[in-house]
Every structure is written in C-alpha cells, then in structure tokens.
Amino acid sequence: MTKETEIVCPPGQHEDEAVLKQLAASALKVPLKNITALKILKRSIDARGRKVLYRMQVRVFLQEAYQPEIFTVNYPDVKFGRPVIIVGAGPAGLFAALQCIELGLKPIVIERGKDVKQRRRDLANINKQGLVNPESNYCFGEGGAGTYSDGKLYTRSTKRGDVNQVLKVFVAHGADEDILVDARPHIGTNKLPQIITAMRETVLNAGGEILFDTKVTELLVDFGKIKGIKESSGEKIMADAVILATGHSARDVFEMLHRQSILIEAKPFALGVRIEHPQEIIDKAQYHCDVRGPYLPPSYYSLVEQVDDRGVFSFCMCPGGIIAPCATEPGEIVVNGWSPSKRNNPFANSGTVVQINMEDIPGSDTDPFKMLNFQRDIERAAFAAGGGNLVAPGQRMVDFVQNRLSTDLPVNSYLPGTKSVELKDVLPHRVNERLRKALPVFGKKMKGYYTNEAILVGVESRTSSPVKVPRDKETLQHPQVTGLFPCGEGAGYAGGIISAAIDGINCALAVKKIFS
Incomplete structure (x- = not known):
C-alpha cells in the first residue's frame, strides 16, 4: 500500500x-x-x-517494496523513415527530433552554428576579445540559447503539454533526478553541454541526421506546399514537412520568410536591463538571516509592479550567476544571465524589463520588422555607449533612479567589462521612467534590494521574439504553407526551455497527423 x-x-x-x-x-x-x-x-x-x-x-x-524508476527511452531505428526537416537545434528543435523518432519519422536537424564543444571557442572570443561570430555565439549553436542560459526548467506552461515528460528526457540523458522534484528545477550551464551531447547521440544512433555549420537560405515551396529547404552551399534537402525552430534571434530567417512572401508579423516584447546584486544581499532578504546556512541554496526572487498601467517585472533570475554577452551581430550589446549547477558565484542577477507594445513605437503595425528594427536600434545604442569590444553600459541602482552618473561601478560578473553611463541615454524614455519608479518600490518589497551596491547593465532585449510567424491553432501549420510548422520562441509560441521543448513535441505530433 x-x-x-x-x-x-x-x-x-x-x-x-x-x-x-x-x-x-x-x-x-x-x-x-x-x-x-x-x-x-x-x-x-x-x-x-x-x-x-x-x-x-x-x-x-x-509494507511494500519500492522499485526505483529507470529513466531510459528505447528509440526505434528511423534511418529509412519518412524525413522531417527541423531547422534549429535548440530545445524546441531537439525535442521535436526526439519526438519524431518516437513516431517513426526521421529527423534531419539543420543547425547554423557549431556543436557544443566547438561553440565554446567562440564564446571565449566573445568574453575575452569582444568578437562576435554571427553564426556561433550564446544564441546560435547546438542547444540554442538554452545551453548557455542557466538551464532553468521552471515554467507556468503546464497546460501546453506534459512537463514531466520533458524533465524525464533530460534525466534519461544525464540530468540529476532532483529536477523531477524541485519546485524550481535547474540543471546548470556547466552540465547542459554534456546532456545536449547525449541527446545528439540519441538522435544519431536512431538514424536521424544533424548538420552543423549549415544555414537555411530558402524554403522550397511549390503551390503552397513545402518541398524542402535550400542551404547556403546551394544544396537542396527534400522533405514534405519543415519544423522551423530557429529561436528568437534568427533575424535573417525572418528576412528570408518576408523575401519569399511568407507571412510574418511584428509582435510586442519586453526591454530593460539586467540587475546584479551581491548574492548575500538577496540571501539576507529572502532567508531573514545574516549568513545563509549550509543547507540552503542561494536564494532567488521574483518581483513585479504596475507602473503607469504597464508591468515592470523581473525574470530569468540567476542566483549565484553570471551576466553574459549575448549579441548575435557585431556592433550591438545584448545581455543575459546564467548560473552553474552549484550556483556558487558571488553575484545574483535578473532581467528587469518593461513590456513594449506596438503603439509605443512609431510606424505602421503592418510592417513586420517594426519591433525588430526598434530592438536593434536600442542594442546598437548600448554598444555605442559602451565604447566597443562588447563593453556594456552600466549604472549603480540608486544613481540610476536619481539621474546621477555613477563615479565608479561595483565589481561585477560581466567579463567584457562595464562603463559608467547614464542609462537614460540608452533606454527608451517609457522604459527608463518606469524602471526608475519601480526599483524603489521593489526595495520596499524586499529589504536591501534598493542599493547602490547593485548595478544595472544594459540592455536586456532578447526576452522574446519581436516577430511572430503565424500558424493555425489546430494543425500548427503556417496559414499559407502546408507542411511548414513555425515552432518555439522564434515563432512566438514559447518562452524558456520547457515551453520550447513542449512546443517542439507538439509540432512533431502535428507533423505525424498530416503524414497519416
């Protein structure tokens, strides 16, 4: 019993x-x-x-024996199965590939970037030399942005699919079983590469294909039906279904779709800064202690406040974390955060952002690049303010609120370096003013939060895609192109590792339906 x-x-x-x-x-x-x-x-x-x-x-x-669950999945051999092209090897693409295999379909995963091992060299060049490889960076490459963005598996998207199914797949490929029980499961950026590599081996051992350093330049469409893709070398790969899971930063993919007269739409996104505190400040506030005990993990927080009828909120909070440079093109600054599995770095950082709506930005709402161009302009302004080499503009928190240039900046985790600026010269006025009003209120909600020991680093701009690729709610296919399945964060249907993985699974199931 x-x-x-x-x-x-x-x-x-x-x-x-x-x-x-x-x-x-x-x-x-x-x-x-x-x-x-x-x-x-x-x-x-x-x-x-x-x-x-x-x-x-x-x-x-x-008075009953307990048999521990064994986390393995027996994938069939799909070497000669019906092919499905999956563009992108992030969480959405990898989980779509694994689900295809379970359904007897052969996934052909096409990834513009490198595998996780080779990708590390390009990340080192970003951090040490400020050099951005547009094809291999924190956003592009095996595992996508999720590989180097902490591995947080917390999600509210429980109605989209089976969250536990996704977690068990991670465990089967080497993740700690604790992710199945913790309220806020977390893998850690240091452990994710090995897990992603194991997932790749599963795909290959089952007869699937993964092509790295391969960029899709054209969708092959005939009379409104997908026939395959053309990649940058000119080679064509044929299939009757394409799952487009390219992530929120693949701007050239949006341009490709527009060039081919395949409908895309501008959509709102959130914009702000990444705020970093000493981790001990957060621990003291959340655990009501002077020193965090040895049996407690570094603490997290979640804050939100309505300011002038618009939400200001924290997200992607990284206890014991690091601020990372996540630009995908030279001449721009984009910041994000991640943590190792032990979350043992001395800083805590979180994106703190404000929603940008369509009406906030001049121009026609029918322009699909309206929000993307605005996003890019802000990122370029941040780069110019930092002075180059991915040096990011920064300001102490109280100085920011009081419109005062910081005489110096605190030691922080952003490796390319920070430069003291007035962030009001970088951020849009609506974002700047709402942040200025919200931060002291956050300080009243969480003791110690509002302090000049905290630094604001700009800009946090890739919270979600500024472009949506529409799809039918039932079939998950693009309304104009049969066999094209927009998927994950890049298409506007996910936000985070778990929801992207679930969307990848759902798209693979939708492909199976049209093949039946």
Missing part, C-alpha cells in the same frame, strides 16, 4: 531519510516500522516566515 502526505522540516533534516520517515509516520498516524520506503514527489523552500522550512510532498510505501 502507498499513501501520500506533506511533511515539513528545517534545513539540514530534508536529506535525512530517518527523520523524513518519522515525520511521515506522524503525519499518516502509522507505526514507523510499517514504512518500508519513502519517495519525494515535490520539494520546495518556504521562506515566508521567520523560520525557513522545506516542504515536501512524499509517497510513503507501507
């Missing part, structure tokens, strides 16, 4: 099986000797009170 219950314990006891069994016995009012095993289903930290607690939902085995 099994029963489920909630147990609560202080840090330090949450990993002691004997203590957990005693707590479960008390909660269920059963003899301790009757408990043969205990499995944690969900685990979270409750820091709402003065005492920080671990809350766990557990399954208790009463």
